[in-house]
Amino acid sequence: GDSVTQMEGPVTLSEEAFLTINCTYTATGYPSLFWYVQYPGEGLQLLLKATKADDKGSNKGFEATYRKETTSFHLEKGSVQVSDSAVYFCALKKAGGYQKVTFGTGTKLQVIP
Amino acid sequence: DSGVTQTPKHLITATGQRVTLRCSPRSGDLSVYWYQQSLDQGLQFLIQYYNGEERAKGNILERFSAQQFPDLHSELNLSSLELGDSALYFCASSVSEGSYNSPLHFGNGTRLTVT
Numbered sequence: 001g002d003s004v005t006q007m008e009g010p011v012t013l014s015e016e017a018f019l020t021i022n023c024t025y026t027a028t029g030y031p032s033l034f035w036y037v038q039y040p041g042e043g044l045q046l047l048l049k050a051t052k053a054d055d056k057g058s059n060k061g062f063e064a065t066y067r068k069e070t071t072s073f074h075l076e077k078g079s080v081q082v083s084d085s086a087v088y089f090c091a092l093k094k095a096g097g098y099q100k101v102t103f104g105t106g107t108k109l110q111v112i113p
Numbered sequence: 114d115s116g117v118t119q120t121p122k123h124l125i126t127a128t129g130q131r132v133t134l135r136c137s138p139r140s141g142d143l144s145v146y147w148y149q150q151s152l153d154q155g156l157q158f159l160i161q162y163y164n165g166e167e168r169a170k171g172n173i174l175e176r177f178s179a180q181q182f183p184d185l186h187s188e189l190n191l192s193s194l195e196l197g198d199s200a201l202y203f204c205a206s207s208v209s210e211g212s213y214n215s216p217l218h219f220g221n222g223t224r225l226t227v228t
Contacts, residue, residue: 032214036217036219043115043205043221044217045219046216046217046218049214051214101146101158102158104155106155
């Protein structure tokens with residue numbers, strides 16, 4: 001079946017450091033890929049998405065590129081802020097009789113001043 | 114604000130009891146998803162509805178059931194509660210069944226504590 005694998009957390013970075021959170025997927029067909037962010041005490045929010053190979057999603061300084069050849073969708077940010085501290089989830093969504101959404105286990109990011 | 118409303122925000126109950134969690138999807142969204150998030154665990158997909166019909170089941174226990182009503186709001190019923198059912202329960206909605214690239218919109222969740 002479909003699956004999403006994220007790097008283990010927690011990830012602790014100093015403010016202004018470069019961030020990479022790895023995400024790889026296994027799926028048949030051509031899924032759409034998403035990154036969601038969950039701030040403490042809140043639900044998940046869409047951060048960015050990409051719907052086909054080589055698409056780059058971007059938002060709030062975060063970027064991720066849909067790499068079909070490596071089945072990856074790594075999240076990057078050039079300079080993290082304390083306010084980026086949250087849990088990040090990678091997910092895929094496929095077309096079909098119903099919309100099945102598969103989430104990774106989440107990666108907790110802590111940014112220290 | 115995602116537009117998805119979940120009530121109540123917090124629920125404390127005893128083992129063996131039954132509770133109902135409610136979700137109002139974003140205006141115009143026909144699909145509703147339920148997820149369970151336990152401490153230090155990821156999101157566990159429970160069940161999905163589309164326009165009143167059950168579409169997919171995940172790791173949902175037999176003690177749990179859900180439905181989506183004609184006005185599209187959804188309820189998740191949890192019965193014979195056990196300590197291990199303590200978790201955050203999220204509802205999410207999506208615009209349609211055919212739009213595979215549309216994201217899910219999540220509510221802020223209901224935190225259930227079983228004592």
